[in-house]
Amino acid sequence: MNWRCLLPALSLGLFAMVASVKGETPQPAAPATKVYELRVYHCNPGKLDDLLKRFREHTIGLFEKHGMTNIGYWVPADDDKGKADTLIYLLAHESREKAKASWDAFRNDPEWQKARAESEKDGVALAAKVEATFLDETDYTPDASAPGAKPGPLTYELRTYYTSPGKLDNLNKRFREHTMKLFEKHGMINVGYWTPSDDDQGKANTLIYLLAHKDRDAAGKSWGAFGSDPEWQKVYKESQSDGIPLAAKVETIFLVPTDFSRLK
Numbered sequence: 679m680n681w682r683c684l685l686p687a688l689s690l691g692l693f694a695m696v697a698s699v700k701g702e703t704p705q706p707a708a709p710a711t712k713v714y715e716l717r718v719y720h721c722n723p724g725k726l727d728d729l730l731k732r733f734r735e736h737t738i739g740l741f742e743k744h745g746m747t748n749i750g751y752w753v754p755a756d757d758d759k760g761k762a763d764t765l766i767y768l769l770a771h772e773s774r775e776k777a778k779a780s781w782d783a784f785r786n787d788p789e790w791q792k793a794r795a796e797s798e799k800d801g802v803a804l805a806a807k808v809e810a811t812f813l814d815e816t817d818y819t820p821d822a823s824a825p826g827a828k829p830g831p832l833t834y835e836l837r838t839y840y841t842s843p844g845k846l847d848n849l850n851k852r853f854r855e856h857t858m859k860l861f862e863k864h865g866m867i868n869v870g871y872w873t874p875s876d877d878d879q880g881k882a883n884t885l886i887y888l889l890a891h892k893d894r895d896a897a898g899k900s901w902g903a904f905g906s907d908p909e910w911q912k913v914y915k916e917s918q919s920d921g922i923p924l925a926a927k928v929e930t931i932f933l934v935p936t937d938f939s940r941l942k
Contacts, residue, residue: 726765869887873886
């Protein structure tokens with residue numbers, strides 16, 4: 679699976695990440711009761727602006743109407759990652775069952791049906807392909823239960839780790855005990871950490887997480903400092919003492935928030 683297969687929401691409480699900006703260590707979240715949904719829309723040529731307009735003026739309001747929580751909406755920062763034709767967004771639901779009920783109600787809503795018809799009156803669908811992945815929080819993801827002020831504008835980074843067989847627990851342990859704190863030490867903001875909910879989307883071997891940076895240059899400096907940190911190098915070596923890497927493959931995509939995203 680590549681990132682496009684997984685990209686397809688955190689509650690408003692994700693704004694609590696401002697604590698990380700202040701240098702505070704995020705507290706472990708309470709046992710998750712919500713599920714998250716990461717979605718990617720691949721637009722037909724020239725239709726991204728129309729899709730963004732429809733989300734801005736209709737879709738996000740209808741999502742809220744039907745019980746979904748809008749978290750963040752982004753477009754890729756780079757051309758080779760779909761800058762011209764891709765919308766990525768994150769929703770939260772109270773449960774998987776509530777997610778299904780919300781989507782059914784949304785699709786059957788006359789207001790949505792009208793907005794969709796008007797936006798596609800030339801007969802061309804705005805989205806050529808839609809992909810979705812349901813996600814469960816890790817036990818160490820920052821607490822998303824309380825709202826907070828947004829510190830944006832920020833540059834976001836969505837990362838997907840595919841682990842070597844049987845190594846997901848070890849990778850989670852390394853993030854829980856070391857990596858997150860070292861990210862903060864070097865100026866990165868921990869936003870959220872999840873694993874796919876379903877076996878066929880990588881539940882057993884995939885970690886998906888979202889970071890935020892002051893800007894793209896800051897991201898580069900932070901990663902450079904992190905990689906050369908002796909503490910990280912020690913932890914990295916010790917966590918792979920059997921010679922098998924925890925992460926067999928890592929994919930990353932930088933994201934720019936839309937004007938209607940709650941996470942800026």
